[in-house]
């Protein structure tokens with residue numbers, strides 16, 4: 001006898017692990033073909049400063065993913081007391097290195113280092129994180145080249161579920177440069193009606209209740225409750241919070257959200273793996289930009 005569906009569990013999962021694996025397979029095939037055509041492998045320089053345990057894990061995952069698809073990674077692990085001048089010098093060297101197509105500065109940086117100044121030192125055409133004002137500006141203008149990885153991964157997840165953003169009410173909670181702001185620009189580009197809120201926004205539940213598409217990136221575990229959601233909402237949970245008991249949870253209460261949403265991304269296994277898959281994709285794109293410089297002056301090698 002067929003198992004009865006549990007009426008309490010309705011949302012489908014936005015499975016980032018599966019989509020990231022598909023993306024990596026496609027990238028590996030393209031990179032193999034590039035090499036068969038006599039082109040060098042795409043190169044990614046990864047800079048990690050200090051000993052933040054989460055950053056160490058993410059960097060390890062990035063380097064492993066590079067090896068899996070055939071991207072050549074150059075790892076630069078620097079002590080927490082590295083000064084800004086030394087980091088700027090390293091970035092200048094990598095900017096000039098033709099084997100390096102992408103440069104990634106893992107965030108957050110230790111206190112005392114100015115991440116904004118350092119990110120701006122990365123050549124825009126090697127900025128595979130898409131955080132340079134040049135690339136954020138192109139995204140704001142609706143002419144994106146290198147797009148920030150987490151928002152790009154979120155858009156890929158929406159596409160994979162057949163979600164059409166056009167005319168939908170979208171709410172982004174969290175306005176960071178890494179996620180919230182570029183996410184709002186991506187949704188705007190997809191013709192959603194976009195609201196940006198903060199974790200401290202007054203009467204957040206009332207705003208959430210209107211959202212057809214909800215993206216939460218606040219770093220507050222379980223901030224959004226399932227009861228707040230509009231029935232059938234699509235929920236992208238960008239939060240990755242390690243609890244005292246060792247569990248990893250998002251910014252959305254998953255169990256209650258699942259009872260009300262139509263689609264929800266889990267933590268772990270949702271947006272996180274897509275961030276890394278999109279980084280690999282951006283690295284290949286940066287390698288291709290060097291081969292075929294677009295007409296925009298600032299992208300030339």
Ligand SMILES: Nc1nc2c(c(=O)[nH]1)N[C@@H](CN(C=O)c1ccc(C(=O)N[C@@H](CCC(=O)O)C(=O)O)cc1)CN2
Nearest residue numbers: 058105106107108129149150268269270272273275276
């Ligand atoms: N230079 C950058 N720094 C940071 C970025 C970024 O995109 N560029 N984003 C985050 C961290 N991040 C990538 O660096 C990242 C976070 C989480 C994951 C991920 O796959 N998470 C897994 C769980 C992993 C775990 O067990 O801890 C999941 O969600 O399934 C990938 C990348 C801040 N810094």
